[in-house]
Amino acid sequence: MKFGLIKGWREQYPVLGLCRVLEVSESGYYAWLNRPVSLRKQANDRLEIEIQAAQQRTRGTYGPERLQRDLADNGTHIGIDRIKRIRRKLGLRCIQKRKFKATTDSRHSLPVAPNLLERNFNVLEPNKAWVSDITYIPTDEGWLYLAGIKDLFSGELVGYALHERMTKNLVMQAVFRAVSGRKSIRA
Numbered sequence: 072m073k074f075g076l077i078k079g080w081r082e083q084y085p086v087l088g089l090c091r092v093l094e095v096s097e098s099g100y101y102a103w104l105n106r107p108v109s110l111r112k113q114a115n116d117r118l119e120i121e122i123q124a125a126q127q128r129t130r131g132t133y134g135p136e137r138l139q140r141d142l143a144d145n146g147t148h149i150g151i152d153r154i155k156r157i158r159r160k161l162g163l164r165c166i167q168k169r170k171f172k173a174t175t176d177s178r179h180s181l182p183v184a185p186n187l188l189e190r191n192f193n194v195l196e197p198n199k200a201w202v203s204d205i206t207y208i209p210t211d212e213g214w215l216y217l218a219g220i221k222d223l224f225s226g227e228l229v230g231y232a233l234h235e236r237m238t239k240n241l242v243m244q245a246v247f248r249a250v251s252g253r254k255s256i257r258a
Contacts, residue, residue, distance in 0.1 A: 074103040115157065121147050122157050130211070131166040194223040198253055201229065203245065205237060218245040229253060 073093045077100055080089055090097045125133070125141050133141060135154045142149055158164070194200045200223040208215045216237040220230040230249025234241045 074100050078104065118147070118149060118153070119157055119161060121145075122154065122163070123161065126158075126163050131163070134165045192223055197222055197224040199224065201249065203242070205242070207237070216241055218242050220245050220249040 073095050076093065077086060077089045077095075086100065087097055090100055121142060122138070125138055125145070129138065129141060135151045135158070138154055138158075139149065139151055142154075188200060188202075192200075201220050202223060203218065203220045205216060205218045208217060213235060216234055218232050218241045219228055221227065222229050229252055230245045230247070232241050232244035232248065234244075
């Protein structure tokens with residue numbers, strides 16, 4: 072460790088002075104400097120590359136245990152503690168998926184719109200009855216919410232909106248697109 076410090080500072084300070092301050096011999100420093108890289112260091116360097124490749128291959132979603140199995144399937148046998156140590160050194164972490172969160176609360180005191188259709192979905196003219204719904208789509212970056220509005224006459228999607236949060240704005244944007252799209256057809 073001390074020899075590494077000397078190597079880092081030798082451009083700015085004389086090696087002899089650094090050796091005296093760190094209480095090591097100058098001959099010991101030069102012997103360390105010219106020593107070939109150890110087999111352990113070579114193996115760790117190779118493992119760092121393989122762990123980085125496995126991290127990319129698995130899109131960063133594997134923890135040490137699954138990563139160990141993946142590396143073994145690709146011909147590299149390594150202990151879990153060594154994987155943890157190398158990942159910590161490289162600053163690699165497992166990307167954790169968010170747990171499912173319920174987004175609908177039926178027990179609220181907000182006003183509820185009346186059911187005007189009364190389950191009569193047979194509509195004889197376009198733009199007389201629209202229905203809407205919100206769904207969520209899991210992506211690599213998190214949930215994506217989709218609000219869609221459908222014309223019951225044609226079954227056509229007349230308006231939609233996407234956003235990473237389920238808000239009133241999402242629904243209002245879908246309605247706005249549906250209404251503005253219908254105006255351009257009538258004109």
